[in-house]
Amino acid sequence: MAKSNKPIVWSLFAGGGMLSAFVTPVLIFITGLAVPLGLMSLDSLSYDRMLVLAQNPIAKIVLFAVIFLPLWHAAHRLLTTLHDLGLPKGRIAMTLCYGAAALGSIAAAVVLLRI
Amino acid sequence: MTEQTLQVEILRYRPETDQDPAFQTYTVPYRDDWVILDALNHIKDNIDRTLSYRWSCHMAVCGSCGMMINGEPKLSCHAFLRDYYPNKVRIEPLANFPIERDLVAVTDDFMEKLESVKPYVIPKQERAVDDGPHLQTPAQLNAFKQYTMCINCLLCYAACPQYGLTPNFVGPAALALAHRYNLDTRDAGREQRQEIAASNEGVWDCTFVGECSQVCPKSVDPAAAIQQTKIASTIDWYKALLNPWGKR
Numbered sequence: 001m002a003k004s005n006k007p008i009v010w011s012l013f014a015g016g017g018m019l020s021a022f023v024t025p026v027l028i029f030i031t032g033l034a035v036p037l038g039l040m041s042l043d044s045l046s047y048d049r050m051l052v053l054a055q056n057p058i059a060k061i062v063l064f065a066v067i068f069l070p071l072w073h074a075a076h077r078l079l080t081t082l083h084d085l086g087l088p089k090g091r092i093a094m095t096l097c098y099g100a101a102a103l104g105s106i107a108a109a110v111v112l113l114r115i
Numbered sequence: 116m117t118e119q120t121l122q123v124e125i126l127r128y129r130p131e132t133d134q135d136p137a138f139q140t141y142t143v144p145y146r147d148d149w150v151i152l153d154a155l156n157h158i159k160d161n162i163d164r165t166l167s168y169r170w171s172c173h174m175a176v177c178g179s180c181g182m183m184i185n186g187e188p189k190l191s192c193h194a195f196l197r198d199y200y201p202n203k204v205r206i207e208p209l210a211n212f213p214i215e216r217d218l219v220a221v222t223d224d225f226m227e228k229l230e231s232v233k234p235y236v237i238p239k240q241e242r243a244v245d246d247g248p249h250l251q252t253p254a255q256l257n258a259f260k261q262y263t264m265c266i267n268c269l270l271c272y273a274a275c276p277q278y279g280l281t282p283n284f285v286g287p288a289a290l291a292l293a294h295r296y297n298l299d300t301r302d303a304g305r306e307q308r309q310e311i312a313a314s315n316e317g318v319w320d321c322t323f324v325g326e327c328s329q330v331c332p333k334s335v336d337p338a339a340a341i342q343q344t345k346i347a348s349t350i351d352w353y354k355a356l357l358n359p360w361g362k363r
Binding site: 003004006084 | 276277280309310313314315317319322345346348349351352353
């Protein structure tokens with residue numbers, strides 16, 4: 001049997017899962033709870049501050065990682081869950097899931113590079 | 116005092132007479148120290164000698180008496196009547212396998228897959244008896260010991276939704292045993308096993324539902340073995356990509 005090429009999507013899935021588990025809860029806490037509830041200064045998420053952050057090359061890489069990896073994680077998880085629910089593994093489902101992740105990744109990269 | 120009883124509904128299939136499998140209900144005496152297997156033996160000895168099922172040790176060691184009990188894969192020697200009484204109990208052959216006869220499943224598919232992953236030590240060099248024992252530290256033994264507990268009872272295959280959907284999937288027990296030998300310091304056969312384990316039908320058909328580890332009566336964790344194999348296979352893949360002239 002030929003060795004599979006699934007490691008490509010699976011490594012993105014695994015990396016995205018790790019990031020989602022560790023980073024996303026903190027991001028949700030900061031953006032969804034801490035700032036709106038006044039636990040952190042309202043100013044910390046202001047447009048000017050965020051713009052400076054997104055202009056920093058290292059911050060660009062970090063922002064790209066926390067956007068694109070969880071996208072691939074979600075795409076792969078959704079595809080396998082659809083399969084668990086009985087949807088046959090087809091090109092259409094695969095194209096829709098991975099295609100959405102690829103488009104989202106490209107969009108994130110383009111937006112970040114233009115800032 | 117009237118004797119307490121329990122109703123047992125068993126899926127019967129005798130290929131020479133039955134068109135399709137059908138349920139048949141038996142009434143057995145209820146004892147709080149009886150397991151389902153005792154009830155089956157009572158039926159076989161006293162009510163209906165035509166009932167077929169596999170069993171041997173009656174102590175969760177041989178792995179032959181796996182069946183679906185109220186829809187859950189269990190060893191029938193490990194499931195007490197008291198956990199079901201007074202409700203009726205439904206017993207069916209292991210899910211995801213064809214039925215040979217009554218509660219006997221056809222397990223040839225698993226046997227072929229098990230053989231395909233070479234579940235035995237493949238040494239780097241043949242050792243002579245004079246070379247003495249191959250010593251291992253407790254830590255080296257611990258690395259794979261839990262996977263040696265597998266009794267091939269196939270509860271994990273009956274529980275795995277992916278095996279049900281994708282019959283070519285090598286499946287939990289075989290992949291866990293491949294992992295067991297890959298982790299063994301006496302073994303050098305990983306590359307041969309990867310032919311199967313790292314293929315699409317190997318670990319990559321697993322979607323990490325995790326039911327295999329839930330139902331295992333010996334507390335083996337096949338889901339973990341498969342995820343660890345996925346990580347190792349992914350590292351192999353990138354290594355091969357970065358070093359195309361290296362050994363494939």
